[in-house]
Amino acid sequence: MTESATLFNRLALIGTGLIGSSIARAARAQGVAREIVATARSAATRRRVAELGLADQVVENNAAAVEGADLVIVCVPVGACGAVAAEIGPHLARGAIVSDVGSVKSAVVRDMAPHVPAGVHFVPAHPVAGTENSGPDAGFAALFVGRWCILTPPEGADPAAVERLAAFWRALGANVETMPAAHHDLVLAITSHLPHLIAYTIVGTADEFAEVTRSEVLKFSAGGFRDFTRIAASDPTMWRDVFLANKDAVLEMLGTFNEDLAQLARAIRRGDGDALFAHFARTRAIRRGIVEIGQDSPAPDFGRPHPDLPLAPLPRPYAASDDD
């Protein structure tokens, strides 16, 4: 182990679901913390984390986990961050950095900051990465590679502490950007929270029709619907908290979405093909932009695997130029 790789002496993870367990795996793989201490609310999760060997120590409670840690990352649903901060506050080591991974930042700052004692650096963070799965088994070390981690240090935060946390996330493969918490919450409302709200809605809607059975919805879902079900399979507790904590920004974005939807519906009703075509051509370009900057796979259909064709005799030698 080279000394330069080790950024922290003792990393404490409060919560070891998809994100916490991925941080544990990645931090260990990269050697950025000399020691990893983890905890989780449920005994079953703590047992599983120990079985998986994700941490050097798995402890029973949050106060014990943070003792002597120079980096504490709270990886729990945003609605629980305040209570966790209250618990760990008195036990935080002087000079330590305390951070989180919440998808909402203003509410987390409001809830956590009052419990962070003087001499401890509070640097909120949000790694924009995840999958639809939950729990310590769902995590993997490469989750953050090529994704963005947004830091929202409060005014007056120690630049050295912010840089140390940024270096930690870069070591895990993430790109780091810094912005005010309020701006983060607007950006994520449109890039993440509203898409989840829409997906949760339409998947529920599909389940409600008398003329179309649930089994038909599932069978013919490859026409588009199944893409939404992945997002609508995300952790219910996490997302309940996100919507409650970022209510104003989400409802604001939803207002604009509703106006746009009404406009497209009007074009359909009136048979205005030109308006539809113009809109659809514009959105196609946005996809291209995301693929170009490496934020999605260029493979068609997200690179979903396609099984091979059943074997059958070929009618003639295959043309050399036909590589299918």
Place this chain on the structure above:
Amino acid sequence: MTESATLFNRLALIGTGLIGSSIARAARAQGVAREIVATARSAATRRRVAELGLADQVVENNAAAVEGADLVIVCVPVGACGAVAAEIGPHLARGAIVSDVGSVKSAVVRDMAPHVPAGVHFVPAHPVAGTENSGPDAGFAALFVGRWCILTPPEGADPAAVERLAAFWRALGANVETMPAAHHDLVLAITSHLPHLIAYTIVGTADEFAEVTRSEVLKFSAGGFRDFTRIAASDPTMWRDVFLANKDAVLEMLGTFNEDLAQLARAIRRGDGDALFAHFARTRAIRRGIVEIGQDSPAPDFGRPHPDLPLAPLPRPYAASDDD
């Protein structure tokens, strides 16, 4: 080549985009047609189809393409199906089957049926498969494997002709189901058309905010938004036609969606976490159903590739139970 594999003597494909070119590749790979004749509206596409060696003959016009064919599949946007049927009608061979691949069926039947002469079997079809890409280069032979192809034979259709077309699609790897055109249009309105409308809307919405730049939307799209951009990158002409042709069913489903969205928005506004949690837990179960019946990959995040972590020295030997 075994005789049993060859279902048709001459397959004519009118249109060779994603779907038409995938049929050509799969039909050849499976040996289900002795000869494949293809055409396309644009000279550039016809040239490309010839270069790719996708057909035995590439001809200039639709009337020439169908001469002597015992299976004709019209693979053009649904809005163009009527005009194509009028062109090819007088040239169709007696006893031939004429079909299509449109995502809407009632409108296609209305537009095509009057042009199909007596003695020719009209069996509309819709393979529920595709990607966000278009054109002859986007096609591949395995596109239909494990997907559903829905046939909507009109009343009085010849059962033998329907079965021959079903056998063709099964040879391409698809599962075949038969239902009335009107029912198809309701089912697809919820499993495909409404999801596309919603995705097209939200991707447009994301592009409109003054406070959040387009570059921020693209950078932080991994929080959910990017999933929608894939669907909103689908072919604009095809989708304009779908919405115009299935207007009533789409607007009906949209009405229910809007009611459900208003209900979730109300729960957010009132801070009703229990209502949100109950909804989100229900939609998670629907995802499971789709994965269980093999209509989506069980891999997290659609199986999107994750690059490796940058190399770094490991702090200690990896625990054997930690396979990350």
